[in-house]
Amino acid sequence: MAGERPPPLELCKAVNDLDKIVLREPRGCSAEVRPPSLSLDSALRLDVRLLLVCRSDLDLCIILRCLNASSIHCCIVSLVFTGKSSSAFPPSFPPILDLSVFLGYITPKIVLSLQAAFKPPQAIRGGIPICFPQFSSSGNLEQHGFARNKFWTVDTNPPPLPTSSSVKSYVDLILKPTQDDLKNWPHSYEFRLRVGLVLGGNLLLTSRIRNTNSDGKPFSFTIAFHTYVSLSDISEVRVEGLETWDYLDNLKEGQRFTEQGDALTFESEIDRVYVGTPTKIAIIDHEKKRTLVMRKDGLPDAVVWNPWNKKAKSIPDFGDDDYKRTLCVGAANVEKPITLKPGEEWTGRLELSLVASSYCSGQLDPQKVLRGL
Ligand SMILES: O=P(O)(O)OC[C@H]1O[C@@H](O)[C@H](O)[C@@H](O)[C@@H]1O
Numbered sequence: 265m266a267g268e269r270p271p272p273l274e275l276c277k278a279v280n281d282l283d284k285i286v287l288r289e290p291r292g293c294s295a296e297v298r299p300p301s302l303s304l305d306s307a308l309r310l311d312v313r314l315l316l317v318c319r320s321d322l323d324l325c326i327i328l329r330c331l332n333a334s335s336i337h338c339c340i341v342s343l344v345f346t347g348k349s350s351s352a353f354p355p356s357f358p359p360i361l362d363l364s365v366f367l368g369y370i371t372p373k374i375v376l377s378l379q380a381a382f383k384p385p386q387a388i389r390g391g392i393p394i395c396f397p398q399f400s401s402s403g404n405l406e407q408h409g410f411a412r413n414k415f416w417t418v419d420t421n422p423p424p425l426p427t428s429s430s431v432k433s434y435v436d437l438i439l440k441p442t443q444d445d446l447k448n449w450p451h452s453y454e455f456r457l458r459v460g461l462v463l464g465g466n467l468l469l470t471s472r473i474r475n476t477n478s479d480g481k482p483f484s485f486t487i488a489f490h491t492y493v494s495l496s497d498i499s500e501v502r503v504e505g506l507e508t509w510d511y512l513d514n515l516k517e518g519q520r521f522t523e524q525g526d527a528l529t530f531e532s533e534i535d536r537v538y539v540g541t542p543t544k545i546a547i548i549d550h551e552k553k554r555t556l557v558m559r560k561d562g563l564p565d566a567v568v569w570n571p572w573n574k575k576a577k578s579i580p581d582f583g584d585d586d587y588k589r590t591l592c593v594g595a596a597n598v599e600k601p602i603t604l605k606p607g608e609e610w611t612g613r614l615e616l617s618l619v620a621s622s623y624c625s626g627q628l629d630p631q632k633v634l635r636g637l
Pocket residue numbers: 387400407408514535536567568569
């Protein structure tokens with residue numbers, strides 16, 4: 265509903281008398297924010313770095329690392345799809361005591377490399393790195409732009425955003441350039457990201473990028489949500505929704521080809537940008553009998569990347585066998601950069617839902633999959 269305010273936050277006590285903020289939606293999904301020894305107000309005003317980590321096959325944890333002028337605190341947000349309580353880190357949880365800056369998330373749908381380094385300014389290998397304002401190495405900036413390595417802040421007073429009534433809890437984040445950042449990319453912008461939990465557990469990312477230049481100059485950017493999809497095995501996976509579409513092949517100097525098959529399957533390295541694709545893409549995992557459905561708006565392209573075995577060995581934060589259990593399928597705007605004049609704003613949306621596959625003995629009903637049935 266347009267202009268709807270966020271649902272009220274419930275402030276209560278967690279284990280060890282810690283404060284806890286809880287967001288709830290009617291079917292039992294909940295989001296918890298635990299700001300140790302901080303009041304709700306001060307927690308929400310802190311700078312934040314965000315990582316959502318899979319704690320079990322069903323839970324989603326967002327780890328918010330917060331920094332204020334005098335001290336450093338950690339906040340945990342758990343999106344608990346099952347209504348199960350989610351109060352402790354898994355024993356294998358990677359240390360978050362470094363100061364790397366990143367934005368990414370992990371769910372059972374999404375994977376984080378076990379080799380992921382949490383060392384700034386290196387990006388975190390996994391989750392959904394946000395490539396902005398440059399995709400890949402197509403410009404003068406660092407690979408995939410700087411947004412995936414920056415501090416984001418919780419935005420306590422975002423401009424109204426039309427929000428579907430099925431979005432039951434969400435957090436608003438914002439990225440703005442510092443004076444130092446402007447030396448690297450001389451444009452003022454506000455990049456707002458709403459991470460929303462939809463009724464039933466879908467994840468909805470809504471992005472708004474505004475040109476706030478005061479010098480009257482437009483800027484252009486490309487963008488990708490480089491989703492690391494979690495797989496049983498790459499040989500068991502097919503991607504539907506990209507067949508018959510044109511793609512730019514980064515393994516062949518960006519040459520343009522047309523996808524010929526009736527679906528994508530994988531037997532070797534792939535590094536492509538499919539252009540002007542449909543808004544729904546299905547990543548079907550036959551072994552797990554489940555399908556990740558990606559719905560995107562304002563993001564006409566789709567990147568597909570898997571380094572395969574040889575290149576995987578040359579990527580330090582990518583395990584030798586990680587190529588078997590992940591595939592990057594990202595909603596993107598790459599082919600035709602977006603240009604914003606001062607005061608103009610671009611909006612893009614990405615929704616991820618996990619559905620049981622209707623694939624059975626070789627028969628898949630793509631319409632059902634794409635409708636999320
Ligand atoms: O290692 P990074 O920077 O996360 O990028 C991974 C890959 O992402 C792909 O989208 C790019 O086309 C590749 O060139 C790149 O190697």
